[in-house]
Amino acid sequence: MQGIFSDRISDVPRSFIREILKVAIDPTIISFAGGLPNRDLFPVEEIKKAAIRVLEEDGKRALQYGNSEGLFELRKYISERYMKKQHLEIPVENILITNGSQQALDLLAKVILNEGDSVVVEEPGYLGALQTFSVYRARLIPVPVDEEGMDVGALKTTLLNEKIKLIYTVPNFQNPSGITYSDRNREEIAHLLRGKATILVEDNPYGELRFSGENKRSFRAIIPENAVLLGSFSKIVAPGVRLGWIVAPDFLMEKIITAKQAADLHTNCLSQRVVYQYLVDNDVDLHVKKIVEVYGRQRTMMLSSIKAHFPASVKSTEPDGGMFLWVTLPRGMSAMKLFHESIKRKVAFVPGDPFYVNKTDVNTIRLNFSCSDEKTIEIGIRRLADVIKKNLRYL
Amino acid sequence: MQGIFSDRISDVPRSFIREILKVAIDPTIISFAGGLPNRDLFPVEEIKKAAIRVLEEDGKRALQYGNSEGLFELRKYISERYMKKQHLEIPVENILITNGSQQALDLLAKVILNEGDSVVVEEPGYLGALQTFSVYRARLIPVPVDEEGMDVGALKTTLLNEKIKLIYTVPNFQNPSGITYSDRNREEIAHLLRGKATILVEDNPYGELRFSGENKRSFRAIIPENAVLLGSFSKIVAPGVRLGWIVAPDFLMEKIITAKQAADLHTNCLSQRVVYQYLVDNDVDLHVKKIVEVYGRQRTMMLSSIKAHFPASVKSTEPDGGMFLWVTLPRGMSAMKLFHESIKRKVAFVPGDPFYVNKTDVNTIRLNFSCSDEKTIEIGIRRLADVIKKNLRYL
Numbered sequence: 001m002q003g004i005f006s007d008r009i010s011d012v013p014r015s016f017i018r019e020i021l022k023v024a025i026d027p028t029i030i031s032f033a034g035g036l037p038n039r040d041l042f043p044v045e046e047i048k049k050a051a052i053r054v055l056e057e058d059g060k061r062a063l064q065y066g067n068s069e070g071l072f073e074l075r076k077y078i079s080e081r082y083m084k085k086q087h088l089e090i091p092v093e094n095i096l097i098t099n100g101s102q103q104a105l106d107l108l109a110k111v112i113l114n115e116g117d118s119v120v121v122e123e124p125g126y127l128g129a130l131q132t133f134s135v136y137r138a139r140l141i142p143v144p145v146d147e148e149g150m151d152v153g154a155l156k157t158t159l160l161n162e163k164i165k166l167i168y169t170v171p172n173f174q175n176p177s178g179i180t181y182s183d184r185n186r187e188e189i190a191h192l193l194r195g196k197a198t199i200l201v202e203d204n205p206y207g208e209l210r211f212s213g214e215n216k217r218s219f220r221a222i223i224p225e226n227a228v229l230l231g232s233f234s235k236i237v238a239p240g241v242r243l244g245w246i247v248a249p250d251f252l253m254e255k256i257i258t259a260k261q262a263a264d265l266h267t268n269c270l271s272q273r274v275v276y277q278y279l280v281d282n283d284v285d286l287h288v289k290k291i292v293e294v295y296g297r298q299r300t301m302m303l304s305s306i307k308a309h310f311p312a313s314v315k316s317t318e319p320d321g322g323m324f325l326w327v328t329l330p331r332g333m334s335a336m337k338l339f340h341e342s343i344k345r346k347v348a349f350v351p352g353d354p355f356y357v358n359k360t361d362v363n364t365i366r367l368n369f370s371c372s373d374e375k376t377i378e379i380g381i382r383r384l385a386d387v388i389k390k391n392l393r394y395l
Numbered sequence: 396m397q398g399i400f401s402d403r404i405s406d407v408p409r410s411f412i413r414e415i416l417k418v419a420i421d422p423t424i425i426s427f428a429g430g431l432p433n434r435d436l437f438p439v440e441e442i443k444k445a446a447i448r449v450l451e452e453d454g455k456r457a458l459q460y461g462n463s464e465g466l467f468e469l470r471k472y473i474s475e476r477y478m479k480k481q482h483l484e485i486p487v488e489n490i491l492i493t494n495g496s497q498q499a500l501d502l503l504a505k506v507i508l509n510e511g512d513s514v515v516v517e518e519p520g521y522l523g524a525l526q527t528f529s530v531y532r533a534r535l536i537p538v539p540v541d542e543e544g545m546d547v548g549a550l551k552t553t554l555l556n557e558k559i560k561l562i563y564t565v566p567n568f569q570n571p572s573g574i575t576y577s578d579r580n581r582e583e584i585a586h587l588l589r590g591k592a593t594i595l596v597e598d599n600p601y602g603e604l605r606f607s608g609e610n611k612r613s614f615r616a617i618i619p620e621n622a623v624l625l626g627s628f629s630k631i632v633a634p635g636v637r638l639g640w641i642v643a644p645d646f647l648m649e650k651i652i653t654a655k656q657a658a659d660l661h662t663n664c665l666s667q668r669v670v671y672q673y674l675v676d677n678d679v680d681l682h683v684k685k686i687v688e689v690y691g692r693q694r695t696m697m698l699s700s701i702k703a704h705f706p707a708s709v710k711s712t713e714p715d716g717g718m719f720l721w722v723t724l725p726r727g728m729s730a731m732k733l734f735h736e737s738i739k740r741k742v743a744f745v746p747g748d749p750f751y752v753n754k755t756d757v758n759t760i761r762l763n764f765s766c767s768d769e770k771t772i773e774i775g776i777r778r779l780a781d782v783i784k785k786n787l788r789y790l
Contacts (some may be wrong), residue, residue, distance in 0.1 A: 001620075004592050006506060006508050007509055009654060012653050039456075039458070039459050044455060047458065051443070055446065059442070060439060063439065063442065063636065064434050102657075110401065110530065112400065114401050199396075199399065234460075240461065240663070262501060262526045262529075263497070264495055267494075
């Protein structure tokens, strides 16, 4: 069928990770490549109890169509949790429930972006966001991030040079790098945006998974009119329930609701009610604490193994939370080449390439520490160290 | 924030039905306005058992991320049901699970439509589809439907005059009109499309809810390369589980998977597993039969009440299935005016206006018969008849 596809979809490449992970399905491979939360920590029994309760007490309502904004009680819970955890006052009316925060991003892009509009993304940045913005044919402008946050000088220049509609950030324990923006960095970014018609997205799926350090201020507290928050139950409850949300200023909400209606009418009612019931019937903070303890121990083991076994010329971020860390190999060492050799040594990771907009054959890699126990991490890092050392000789 | 919205969203009007139904929330009003399946028929207890089983036997997997195509077992079940019910051979690889069929439509539009592309829609046609196509800024070309199906002459002229990328149809028990395309009508439409780069969407949410008459041939059986099928569990199981699907030819599948990934990664895993478990552990055909009996009786009562009480100058379709029928008032009688007067008499319906692309102040109305019992239907139609008769005097 000649010419049947839209221009927008013709441009989007096949998922790099999808392709690369096909190589790594061998179960004898130690995989630091995934981006999944640890399934051993899912509250299966508690979700079962919640499901039984919902279906026994209000089954017909849970199985009927719902409204596009999402379940009121769940939105109220989210609003109250923002207050409790971050002292953020967020009216229920400014929260809409989505199928994971990926959909929140898609709806926002739909509402905001015309073809060719400029969007600032982090370099390196979250793949799923890069893909969504590509579908809307945005012009992606990467701005580097490091352990302080986003490069304010580069951002300032970009904002002077052109109209930026959207800035996409994951300021806490970023995917892929694990870095967190400092309070000062946030203030400086906010200062550049105040009064401008630019939306700043604070995507925060990992925010509650903090192992060390202090919580930082949300952009919503600094520039409420510009900030859009994305949240998710994927990392603190479970991803299979597909529940995320978007927090947007008043002027955006009506259009986001319209976009949600046209996209899929509303989010799964059964899932919303079951997760709400789970949240009110259980001590969620205790559950999050358990996740933080496990991931924190695994992060520590990964960092100490890296220090013990990697050559000193290899650098790593030291995340205070989340699920990933980011390794910079010696200049000239190809992450893709390393990947293929590592697979032979039965250890996998994601080469940095797909996290950049314009760069290929980079020397950075993403390592996930949420899904492997400490012993496995130690073995995997040792194997990876061997491959790196072998490659050092050829530089 | 001046100029922050995308052009696509600026064009989409507020949902007419959303607005109009605000008037009708008074519980003492008899409502034929809704579009909901009857919640008293939801298999609540069976879904509960399925949820318990899924969470006990495979809870961790049900709560983890899934793949973008959807649960393999569920897709296989759908494939087998197509064979059993319609003798359609549909490979599992050509099925992708969505959040209700509304999302299937959104993904297809995303993959196919550029701004300004022409799409044929039924007149009157399904609102949700009109809204989705508006978001992608398609040019909507209405082609009339009647009790035989789509007006083939009008379609032929349209196809001669311009390039049509998409034709959207609900050929079985259409929403809003309740009509079904005849086999001959389908053949004639297919004949016009053979060899053309035009996709025909057969949206079929009500297909299994047949009260009388014989099943008609799917467009997939007649023009497989052009036909895309949309299906849904909303009307045969429950809508709150948000599960639909799309069946597309090979050349479309990869792009649809990419669009799904960028839209929300994948459909709710828990919901997919629970519904799959429900489907294999229960006699679904028996359940569908129960729905058909209840809706069929209510349809019959609505038709006989209409015959008994409406003036002879009012015409109604006589659906063989589904949830709606379509009433044409005498020429010059305003459905909107009738709506406001009916609300005062405590009976509600949806005026025809939102189901047309370019017409307003029409004389048609949609009546839903799935959600009211026979006694209520009789009372409601009597009330409506009184209001119509009163209005006849002013014509």
